[in-house]
Amino acid sequence: MKIGYPCINQSLDCTSSRTFRLASYSEERLIETVAMNLACLQRILEYNVKHGLLFLRMTSGLVPFASHEINQYNWQEHFKAEFQQLGKYIKANHMRISMHPDQFVVLNSPNPNTVKNSIAELVYQGSIMDLMELDTTAKLQIHGGGAYGDKGSAIDRFAEVYHTMLPDAVKARLCVENDDRTYTLLDCLRLHELTGIPIIFDNLHHECVNNGEPMREAVEIAASTWEPDRDGILMMDYSAQAPAERKGKHVQSISEQLFHDFLAETEGLDMDIMLEIKDKEASALKALEVAKALDRL
DNA sequence: CGCGGTCAAGTGGCT
């Protein structure tokens, strides 16, 4: 079991998702920003290795406007050595990596332009992992998308786009995660049957909407969609509901008791856990201790 | 130098 937190480290004085406005786009600005982002990513990796946090979600913002048509620059070539170095460090330290394309990536949108932009974004994020020379256990994590009043055909459309439009490099890394209102675990299972992609399980989303599966059973179902040789072990997102806030909102800080209960419930199951908790590495470090005490690492 | 409106992109539930 590896544990991690997404994108941002709050104890370092740098961010790997520096950006700028489209209006101020220039190649110079792009190169300068990417260089700073990659340097910060290296620092985050070092922090994580030092603290035993071996699961990292990289920000989608490493290369600003990477999939936007304004960007015609060959940043892949320019930063080839840097990406390779980062990948080398990741592999040498046996880290697990994911990326989570944002809400604009919708493969089953009725709008062809949205689908096109989504694919371009997936190609970009997958190419980061390819440039790092990571194997296919490094994953791209998206949601099912919209339902548009007819989830059945939306699911079919997802599968059709998968089979007819996605490059192999993206297919090999793509995963689907249950969301907090539309695509339940069972809907994701249907997508898995149609495409073979593994399911990333999110416990909080499952609490928001489900088909009655108890937590342990849900984790087992998701885990069964991962082919160990190709995909590695199950990845999951762990969070808890922020008290007295809107449904689905993530807590500020981890409850060690709740996390302990979750691990107890899933005893004997192996998985890598991404903590979607607002205070980032602070909670990840606490979670690490809880997992250590239960001898799960 | 700090504040706050705004930023490439989508969707749906809640107020």
Add this chain to the structure above:
DNA sequence: AGCCACTTGACCGCG
């Protein structure tokens, strides 16, 4: 009808 939440706030113009 608009706001808010979502994997992550960060930028930049203005006072």
